[in-house]
Amino acid sequence: MGYWFIIVMAVSSLLVLYLGWRLIEPLPLGRKRKLLLWFLLALLLFGHRLTWVLHRTNKYELTACDTIDWVGFTFLGFISILVVFMLARDVPSLLGKVGALLKRPFSHRLSRPLFAGPDRNRRRFLVNLSNGVFLAAAVPMAGFGVFNARRTPTVLPNEIPLPGLPGGLDGFTIAQISDTHIGPTIRAEWARRVTDAVNALSPDLIVHTGDLVDGSVDGLKTDILPLGDLSAPHGVWFCTGNHEYYSGVFEWLEETRRLGMR
Template sequence: MAIVFVVVGLLVLALLAALHRYLWLRLVRDTTDAGSVPRGLGTVLFVVAPLLTLATFVGARAGLPIGAVRAIAWPGYLWAVLFLYLLLAVLIGEVLRPLLLRATRRGSDSDAAPAAGGENSAARAGGEGAVATAGGPTVGAAEPTATDLTRRRLIAQALAGAGVAAAVATVGFGTYGVLRGPRVLEVDVPLAKLPPEAAGFRLAVVSDTHIGPVLAAGFTRTVVDTVNATNPDAIVVVGDLVDGDVDDLRPDVAPFADLRAPHGVFFVTGNHEYISGAQQWVDYLPRLGMRVLLNERVALPGFDLAGVNDLAGEDEGNGPDLDKALAGRDPARPVVLLAHQPAFVDEARAHGVDLQISGHTHGGQVFPGNLLARLANPTLFGLERYDDTQLYVTRGAGAWGPPVRTAAPSDVTVLTLVRP
């Protein structure tokens, strides 16, 4: 198995190296002169940037100090997503290139036609001189080739410039969207068994903040202020709160202690808690005022709130146990389930859960990742019904890896429980 992992890893690295060389050819070599400063700078970028990306992924798992990881994480992660959009832009350029070459060549030929006609007339009128003139095109045959090369260079520069501008603008706007903080969404959820006195109960849903090498204390404060401003009755945090160890991230998660709701703040683990070491966070988060629901439930006004461990916990023998979480409950009361991954909805439906709240998908986070995420999850984002069970999936408040979102804005959702 280890050999297979190494072979696959080497193949992936080889593919990435080939794609970077392809981008260098199109964006640097085809648009600059050999030995020029722009070519030198472009070459350095296409060597150093991917090495930073590789160092970011390796360093975070190799136990480097959090300060060292953060120093390389920003440029490394941003290059990863910029590389994706540069590649998409260049591939679009490959489709446009022959069309532009054909269009500009046709225009050039049209401009040259009258001059060519004049030369032929003079040759016909010149008798013996026509033989000398007839040889003229053979002697000057290099000129159209030089013109064609110039035309190709200009088109290559235009396509490269447009592609780089589009990619940088997309990544820049996507980064701003993350750092600005999540927007608040308001969603009404009808529950058939909800008693009249519980109608209007407001649950603030927070997920996928991914506090770690990139998003730190300042971002945490933004999320906390956003959530508190909604004045919820209770706050539910449905996993992937962190990426890292308690010792490294203690100052960065400290603002979560300021979350305020009259009926409390509740947390369930996500897959990234298990990557980071779930038990340390299960032990630590109560100090920040969060009640961790480990396959258990609590009674809230008019309904039960249950929480299960993430599916990733199964590898440690500590996975979700909905039977345990719902044991002994009154079936006349509606139950709201916190489960990080939407895929758990089949289990929830089998147990008669009224509403499951999940995160995990990020709404795809970065296009075209949403296409893949949609295939892997029953619901990518929003409220959907599965028989008598409803599933709400938030796109999450933060971002994993690159602090960039495209076509999948971050959110904090306030679910208002209402009677049908």
Template sequence: MVILFVLLTLAVLVTTNWYLYRRLFRDTTRAPGPVRRAGAVLIAGGWLLTVTAIVAERAGAPFWLQRVLAWPGFLWMALSIYLLLAVVAGEAVRPLLRRFLERRAGAETAVRRAEPVPAGGAPIPPGPEHDSEPEPTPEPEPAPEAAATPAALPSRRLFVSRVVGGAAAAVALGTVGYGTYGVLNGPTVKRVTVPLAKLPRAAHGYRIAVVSDIHLGPVLGRGFAQKVVDTINGTQPDLIAIVGDLVDGSVKDLGPAAAPLAQLRARHGSFFVTGNHEYFSGAEQWVDEVRRLGLRPLENARTELAHFDLAGVNDVAGESEGQGPDFVKALGDRDPARACVLLAHQPVQIHDAVEHGVDLQLSGHTHGGQLWPGNFIASAANPTLAGLESYGDTQLYVSRGAGAWGPPTRVGAESDITVIELASKL
């Protein structure tokens, strides 16, 4: 199955990239030459950088090499997606543009034929002085096939290909540029009120700053972490919850990038649970590191705050290392009369949360799809893509995340930090 998947992926990549090369370079040039060669190198080299960047990150290559490869490799991944979408959309424009040009050429030909031409070959200027002159003998009309010579058709086709290809490239570059600027500029703050039936009146208005999927790594580093910390602190929360996928790399490489987390400030502290990417990056070492920075990891554990219980479970990816989620350990002996807020990275963990009587689960993982139309794939794989939904008596809030995995780019899924304001019904 693995071999079949790899072969299928390669077939899709080869086919789509040949299509891009054909539409953007072969169809927009008259003959083989440097432009076509440059296009082939650009497309093949871009994907070679992308694959190499992913492999380097997963294999733990020297961090300097990861950083060199990550920017061009991951940005090409995003750019190629939107080049493909724009070129496919351009297929609908091609026949319309061709028809327009044909009609325009036909109208111009008809106008030229209607103009009176004297024997000398110059059109007779309009005016009263020519009214009495005899009309010149009209020249014979050209044969119908001469109206559009074989040499004219390739020129029209070439013009259409250049217009559509140029527009597709401009749209793709603009989309990726704007989406990248949005990520690098830092996440926005969302505010959501969540009523909890068991929350005492004294806790009404309690604020939890939820941040997920920061993805510190070869692209997003210390400067980005500082923006996230400053944004969280600016909301003046009562409690901070980091719900997984903090990093993409080892403590050795990314410890300095994560250092600003020590500046997080909240009245009742900062808490952390693992995401699937922590288990690609040395989860145990990162748990120790965030503890050193002043955060409190909740590894299948619970703490009783003044007005509600706060629990956290490991990500399901930890099962491969014997460190998977344990809801019984985290929630089994709690007082069911107290409200309970659960930190769990993946939305799919909501079903276990419902069984254990959790009032509110806070998650991330989906990125809101990150790159449209990836939201359709993410929606199919997760019970909730983003936002607040109810599952019986349990509510689930899914953050779109603060950072980005792979391309530092978001399209149709703006990054965010959410301030959850708890509301009492009592």
């Protein structure tokens, strides 16, 4: 947890500083209002970490954690889209400035400037205008992301030809599930829909290829129960992903065995 905590807090700090500098500071607002926006930004990015110290031991704490996670993860998804747009604008500009600085010692210096200095008001207007466009584009994209994450996954058939395959295995079917991330925002109802969709395929074998969960066994053992109903003649198999290690890999290995996964 130590290294992971440091990485998460460092990334969150960089996001707060970058968004505050390029999104909040150019706004035509007074200092008090800007400080309020800085505070809200930091609260949304750092406040989400509060769930790390809450143990979900009662229904009130569980409700609080779920609410914080819903707000925090949705906001993080929105910010991730927004930052990509902003970096696509700012990185080329930064590289251009660095290039100009590097060329300055080798350029011919005039005795007096031919042009006036940069129009800061115009620059601020363009930054605010582009930020507005980015915000308007990021909102529906984040909304679609939430919808796409919570809908029942689409079944994608894929026929794999294998030269030399024994005749007895011709037509052998494997249902692969991956990255279900059952956790604070994806619960038992969604897991039940996935289980029913997979069982309806009547596969010969089922395999889950990692990132089953986002959270501890204590917090998710009820939500993961529907996956215990997965059934195939040659069994249900599971391999760990990185999120199992974030969430307590040894506890989850024991829990998946209890659910009938090998």
